[in-house]
Amino acid sequence: MKKQLIDVVFASDKRKNxxxxxxxxxxKMEDLLNSLETSRQALLPQIRILEEHNxxxxxxxxxxLTTIGKLVVEEMVPLLEKVRVFDNNIEFWGTHNLKSIPRHLLERIGEIGDCGVVEPGFASMFEINKNFVEQALNSDEIFLVTTFMHPSYPSLLARFLEKGSKVAMIISEDLFRKLKEEWYEEFRSFxxxxxxxxxxYSNDLILTSLAIADNCFILRLLLKDKEFSNIQLICNSPEAHRWGRDLFDYYLQDSVPVTRI
Structure with missing residues (x-):
């Protein structure tokens, strides 16, 4: 009796790999054996099962791969990439509000690869991530989305500009009003x-912040109950950068440029 195809694909690591x-x-069989670091005797029965199921x-x-095999693998790869991303940081993804990420980018979440999670201690929870700042200072372009104005932002933005970087920054309507009222001179000069x-951003901005430099980004989401979270998701790769840029562009399409105050 043949196995269900889902079991053929996922119930054995050897078959899946x-x-x-x-x-x-x-x-060649020899190359498969070398890649999987196994013996012919151990691998051949699993390959026979793959052959029996076409x-x-x-x-x-x-x-x-057969035609059926190619179709199956085309669906396997993005699924496994998604599972790996969630599995690496399941506590972060499971406790935070994902509504700030549009469906089409959640479908591509596997592209961000192996990310790290940083939860600053109480003494440093309001400090800017120093590793990101170092990368940003060597970046040609920097993209920011934020709902708050950190006291260090003005000096940091000035440093980016001194380095010749181009900066695009999306802010919430509440923050826009706050900047005009409390940071007028600095805001006007910027x-x-x-x-x-x-x-x-013309709609309700429900993520805390997104910061993108060359080949990396830092994402901060609200918790599921929309409470503040200081936990940072940090991703470093060209693929992660592209995904982060697409998230920035998603918010940019519903944003209005500030040309004067």
Missing amino acids: VLLLLKDGPE LVADSNDVYG VDSENLKFYV
Whole structure:
């Protein structure tokens, strides 16, 4: 009696890994054995199961995906990438409000790869992440989304501009009003800067902050009950940067540029 296809694919790490190894093209048995660090005797029964279920075909000891196998693997890869992202930081994803991330980017969450979570202690919970600042100071472009104005932001923005970086910053309507009332002179000087562009998000901004530099981003979300959280998700890779930029652009499309105050 044949197994259910879902069991064939996921119930055995060897079968799953063979399918993933073949996604880029056929492989010799010897190469499969080396990649999986296993013996022919251990692997062959698993490959036979893949063949019996029309996922893999053999030609002179070279194995490749069938048409069905290719279709299955095309769906496997993004699923496994998503599971890996959530599994690495399940406490973060499970306790925070994900409504601030649009559906199409949640579908692509696997692209951010292996991220880290930092929870600053009480003494440093309001400090800016120093590692991010170092990367940002060496970045050509910096993208920010925020609902609050940290006391260090004006001096930090000035440093970015001195370095020649271009900065785009999306702020909430509440923060826009606060800046005009309490930071008027600093805000006006930044608005007049050619390399710093402010935008006001026209809807309810339900993420705490997003900061993007070259090849990295830091994301802070509200908790599920919409309470503040100081936990930071930090991702470092070109793929993560692209995903972060797409999240920034999602908010940018509903934002209005600030040209004067």
